[in-house]
Every structure is written in structure tokens, then in C-alpha cells.
Amino acid sequence: MKVRFWGVRGSIPTPGHDSADVGGNTSCVQVLTGHAEPLILDAGTGIRLLGNALMADAAASQGLAGHVLLSHTHWDHIQGFPFFAPAFSPKNEFYVYGAGKAEERLEDVLKGQMNYQYFPVALDQMGANIHFVELQEETFTIFGDVEISTRAFHHPGGVYGFRIVHQGQILVYATDMEYTEQNLDPKLIEFARNADLLIYDAQYTPEELKVKTGWGHSTHTTAAYLAQQAGVKQLALYHHDPSHTDAQLYQMEAEAQAIFAASTLAVEGLTLDLDRP
Amino acid sequence: MEYNNPIRGENEGITLKVKFWGVRGSAPSATPETAGVGGNTSCVQLLTDQPYVLILDAGTGIRLLGNALVAACQHEDQELYLLLSHTHWDHIQGLPFFKPANSASNTLHVYGANKPQRTLEEVLRGQMDYAYFPVALDEMGAQFRFHPVAEETFVLPGGIEVTTRFFEHPGGVLGYRIAYQGKVVVYATDMEYTVANLDPRLVAFAQGADLLIFDAQYTHEELNFKTGWGHSTYLTAVHLAQAAGVKQLRLFSHDPDRTDTELETLERQAQQHFPATWLAREQQVIDLNLL
Ligand SMILES: [Zn+2]
Numbered sequence: 001m002k003v004r005f006w007g008v009r010g011s012i013p014t015p016g017h018d019s020a021d022v023g024g025n026t027s028c029v030q031v032l033t034g035h036a037e038p039l040i041l042d043a044g045t046g047i048r049l050l051g052n053a054l055m056a057d058a059a060a061s062q063g064l065a066g067h068v069l070l071s072h073t074h075w076d077h078i079q080g081f082p083f084f085a086p087a088f089s090p091k092n093e094f095y096v097y098g099a100g101k102a103e104e105r106l107e108d109v110l111k112g113q114m115n116y117q118y119f120p121v122a123l124d125q126m127g128a129n130i131h132f133v134e135l136q137e138e139t140f141t142i143f144g145d146v147e148i149s150t151r152a153f154h155h156p157g158g159v160y161g162f163r164i165v166h167q168g169q170i171l172v173y174a175t176d177m178e179y180t181e182q183n184l185d186p187k188l189i190e191f192a193r194n195a196d197l198l199i200y201d202a203q204y205t206p207e208e209l210k211v212k213t214g215w216g217h218s219t220h221t222t223a224a225y226l227a228q229q230a231g232v233k234q235l236a237l238y239h240h241d242p243s244h245t246d247a248q249l250y251q252m253e254a255e256a257q258a259i260f261a262a263s264t265l266a267v268e269g270l271t272l273d274l275d276r277p
Numbered sequence: 278m279e280y281n282n283p284i285r286g287e288n289e290g291i292t293l294k295v296k297f298w299g300v301r302g303s304a305p306s307a308t309p310e311t312a313g314v315g316g317n318t319s320c321v322q323l324l325t326d327q328p329y330v331l332i333l334d335a336g337t338g339i340r341l342l343g344n345a346l347v348a349a350c351q352h353e354d355q356e357l358y359l360l361l362s363h364t365h366w367d368h369i370q371g372l373p374f375f376k377p378a379n380s381a382s383n384t385l386h387v388y389g390a391n392k393p394q395r396t397l398e399e400v401l402r403g404q405m406d407y408a409y410f411p412v413a414l415d416e417m418g419a420q421f422r423f424h425p426v427a428e429e430t431f432v433l434p435g436g437i438e439v440t441t442r443f444f445e446h447p448g449g450v451l452g453y454r455i456a457y458q459g460k461v462v463v464y465a466t467d468m469e470y471t472v473a474n475l476d477p478r479l480v481a482f483a484q485g486a487d488l489l490i491f492d493a494q495y496t497h498e499e500l501n502f503k504t505g506w507g508h509s510t511y512l513t514a515v516h517l518a519q520a521a522g523v524k525q526l527r528l529f530s531h532d533p534d535r536t537d538t539e540l541e542t543l544e545r546q547a548q549q550h551f552p553a554t555w556l557a558r559e560q561q562v563i564d565l566n567l568l
């Protein structure tokens with residue numbers, strides 16, 4: 001398994017020179033499993049660039065049956081979908097997964113984003129055949145051999161983590177969740193246990209968390225602590241705060257490495273190979 | 278006299294200046310290839326000697342404007358006026374991240390059109406519905422005052438005169454003509470016209486402006502398959518600028534995929550038709566007295 005980061009920023013995209021090295025697009029990760037069909041985690045603005053890359057390969061851009069797993073439906077995790085070019089081709093099919101909620105259907109939340117007051121094209125007009133799959137805490141299989149487990153974690157409105165197992169390799173995607181070293185959920189440690197790669201929310205510094213308690217995010221030090229507790233091989237610090245410059249993020253990476261040596265910043269355009277941590 | 282606009286010094290002795298905080302259309306563009314012109318979505322600030330903050334549209338650029346107000350310690354006890362062309366994402370998506378909206382001592386006056394089924398206020402609250410955002414609009418802190426706008430002329434404190442007209446865009450869009458002490462800025466983004474079907478109302482609206490900020494999102498090749506998406510080309514922009522006899526034209530609402538190099542080529546091509554044409558560039562300030 002490999003993963004490629006198309007968007008690593010949290011909350012809002014940050015165009016500009018200060019954050020250009022690490023990248024300013026919001027959450028989107030592509031999971032490469034050797035199958036031709038794309039497996040995508042979250043649909044922040046990074047998915048626009050992923051879509052453009054898929055379309056550039058003419059052969060691969062038609063007849064796609066892709067899977068998009070949404071951790072939750074906050075803007076920075078769905079705002080790229082209206083700009084995902086492969087979803088405009090009637091030859092393509094997409095399965096969009098997200099938490100099933102009592103009050104609002106996943107489909108309605110995503111359609112609401114493309115309501116005429118907010119966007120000129122409705123979701124139904126996009127063209128591709130789009131299916132919505134509402135998830136519980138469960139385990140299911142796609143592509144015949146990619147096993148996906150979901151668990152709910154602590155975030156305003158709720159969030160799902162994804163544990164993806166393919167040919168013995170384990171990827172855990174756990175973003176947008178608020179935990180500290182003191183209140184780390186044993187359920188989360190179990191969920192991340194022995195992952196080859198853990199992608200975890202490291203939006204805040206501990207100082208920032210003091211004024212952002214309840215906003216639903218963790219710190220780079222909690223990420224490193226979790227990686228240690230769960231015995232993962234590699235940690236990717238993810239969902240960077242829009243106010244953090246490249247220089248600040250490299251500093252946070254160094255601080256995380258002091259706690260857990262195999263820590264690395266999730267950087268836009270970076271591909272990590274789970275074979276070679 | 279105490280000036281109240283950021284950044285201190287930038288507004289001394291001026292009638293009217295314009296500062297671009299976001300110039301991109303549709304979606305923010307965070308790539309090195311677009312960083313020169315800028316990747317934030319629509320937000321333009323009008324700098325005057327009036328003691329309040331005046332802003333056109335609240336795309337991602339407004340986050341940086343808010344940060345600048347905080348850095349200049351001008352984010353409290355403020356009156357802020359926000360004029361919205363329409364409520365497509367790229368014109369409102371920065372508002373939840375606009376720090377002055379978090380201060381209880383601020384009043385934010387928001388102008389824009391009501392929709393047949395939903396008021397302006399409901400549309401902006403909808404952006405911060407719990408399914409999409411962790412904080413509701415009412416929890417932000419500032420006092421929000423919503424002012425529904427139709428086609429009309431109204432006057433902001435200190436005599437800044439604002440005229441609005443509806444133009445051609447899916448779901449509708451308002452153009453703003455803003456006049457102050459004899460200077461005129463026309464902000465006309467997100468509207469679909471061609472050289473062949475230019476609306477005489479638009480020409481009249483832009484007539485004699487010192488500065489025209491106009492939608493030039495597509496190339497004419499792109500417009501062939503983006504008809505109905507609600508945007509114009511630089512050719513329409515220069516044609517309009519000429520027909521309306523404006524002093525300067527700024528091409529605005531750049532496509533998120535358009536690189537700096539491509540934009541500079543379009544700028545040169547536009548200048549061949551209307552020499553006083555430039556790209557709207559993020560962070561750039563234009564003094565209308567110097568045009
Ligand atoms: Zn997020």
C-alpha cells in the first residue's frame with residue numbers, strides 16, 4: 001500500500017508563499033492498493049488536483065468506479081467534491097461513504113453543499129453515477145481484498161476514523177479528533193494498534209489548544225504520544241492549522257520526532273510507501 | 278484625525294483606495310504556479326478616511342484581511358460593512374474564519390440579496406450549520422445586522438454612495454457601483470456576457486468608472502463548453518471597459534487552474550485591446566487618486 005497526500009491543511013485552504021512547501025489544500029489522501037480504481041480519503045480542496053491528475057490520463061479517466069470515504073462533512077472535508085472533474089463524466093461511478101446520522105442523510109448534506117444558493121451546479125447534474133453509503137461502526141471490504149473498519153471519535157458533530165488493511169499492511173486515518181495525552185481514548189489506541197502508517201490530526205500546539213478546547217482537534221505531541229502507545233511504525237502529522245507557516249510546521253515536526261522518532265509531516269504531493277517506512 | 282482602516286498609514290490623505298485580498302474564482306488555488314497572482318477567493322477592501330471597514334465579498338481572502346486587522350489592533354470596537362455580490366461559496370467561505378466577527382464589540386453589517394425561498398441571513402447561517410461547521414453564526418460573537426438589497430442606491434455613513442444592479446449569473450448576482458468624493462469603483466464579478474451580447478445596463482452601470490473590476494475567469498475556448506456557468510472572458514472585459522469609458526480595468530475572478538504565466542499572457546493580450554488593463558493581484562493596493 002502507498003498513500004499520496006493531495007491536501008494536508010485543516011479548516012480552510014491557505015494559498016500563499018508562507019505555507020506553499022507543506023501545502024495549502026484541505027484534507028484529501030489517495031490510497032494506492034494496486035487496484036486501478038481510486039480509493040480516496042476525504043474530499044477537501046486537494047481532491048480537485050487529484051481529479052485533474054486522473055483526467056490527465058485519458059484512458060484512466062473514463063469508466064472509473066472510485067470510492068470516497070468521508071471522515072465527516074465539515075467543509076474542509078467535502079468542499080473539493082464540486083470541483084472533482086471525474087465526477088462530471090457519465091461514464092464514471094463513485095461510492096461516497098460517510099456516517100449515517102439520525103437527523104440528516106449523508107446524501108442530503110452533500111447535496112446541500114451544491115444547493116443553488118451556494119453553487120451553480122447541483123449534485124444530480126454532475127453526471128457520474130454517485131451512490132451514497134451510510135456507515136455505522138463496522139468492517140467492510142472493497143476491491144475484494146481491501147478491508148476497512150470504522151470507529152466514531154470525539155469531534156463536534158462526530159467523526160469517523162478509518163483502519164484500512166490490505167495484504168497484511170495497515171493504514172489508520174484518524175483526523176479531526178480532540179484528545180490529549182491525559183485523556184487519550186483506549187479505543188483510539190486499539191484502533192491505531194500496530195499500524196504501518198498512522199495519519200493523525202496535529203492541528204494545534206499545546207499552547208493553542210488551551211484557547212481552542214472544544215474545537216475538536218489534537219496537538220502534534222498527542223499525535224506522537226498516540227503513535228508510541230499504539231506501537232505504529234510511522235506517524236504522519238496531518239490537518240495543519242491554516243495559521244501555521246512552513247517554518248512553524250517543521251518546528252512541530254522536530255518536536256514530535258523528539259517524542260516519536262518516526263514522525264513526519266504530511267506534505268502535499270508526498271507519497272509514503274508502507275513497504276518502506 | 279484617527280483613521281480606522283488597516284493598515285495604519287495605508288489610508289492617509291486618501292479619497293478611495295482598493296486592496297485585493299482574494300482574486301480567484303470558484304475555488305481557492307493553493308499551488309506554487311498560482312501563488313504570484315494569488316490563490317484566495319474573492320475579497321476586496323475599500324480604504325477610505327471613514328472610520329469603518331468596508332469590504333466586498335467574503336471569499337478566503339477575508340481571513341487574511343481579518344488577520345491584518347488583528348495585527349494592527351483594529352479588530353475591536355469596529356463597525357464593518359460587508360457587501361456581498363452573491364452567496365456562492367467562493368464569495369462567503371471566508372466569513373467563518375474572519376476574526377473580527379468573533380469580537381462582541383464589533384458590528385458586522387452584511388448586505389446582499391434575499392433569495393425567493395431563503396433570506397440572506399438564512400443562507401449565511403446555513404454555511405455554519407452543525408453538519409458543515411463546528412461553530413454557529415450566532416456563536417461567533419459580533420453583532421450581525423443583515424441588510425437585504427435589491428436594485429437600489431443607498432448611502433453608507435460619511436457619504437459613500439452604493440448603487441446595485443442584478444446581472445446574469447446562475448442564482449443571480451449583484452454588481453456594486455461605489456462613489457465617494459467624486460471617485461467611482463465598479464465591482465462586477467461573476468457575470469456571463471460576451472462581446473456579442475453585452476448588456477447595455479452593464480455598460481451604463483460601469484460608465485465613467487475610475488476603476489472597473491470585472492470577471493475574466495474563462496478564455497473564449499473555455500467559454501464554449503462553460504456556457505451557462507456564469508462567467509466572462511478578458512475580451513468581454515476589455516470591450517466593456519472601452520464601451521463604458523473607464524479609466525482602469527482589473528481582470529478578476531481568475532480560474533483556479535490558471536497559472537501565473539498563463540494569466541500574464543492574458544493580461545498582455547487584454548492590454549492590446551485596452552491598454553489600462555491589469556490583473557487583479559492579491560495584496561495589491563490601487564489608489565484611485567493616482568489613476
Ligand atoms: Zn477538518
Ligand SMILES: [Zn+2]
Pocket residue numbers: 072074155176216
Ligand atoms: Zn472537522
Ligand SMILES: [Zn+2]
Pocket residue numbers: 363365446467507
Ligand atoms: Zn458565482
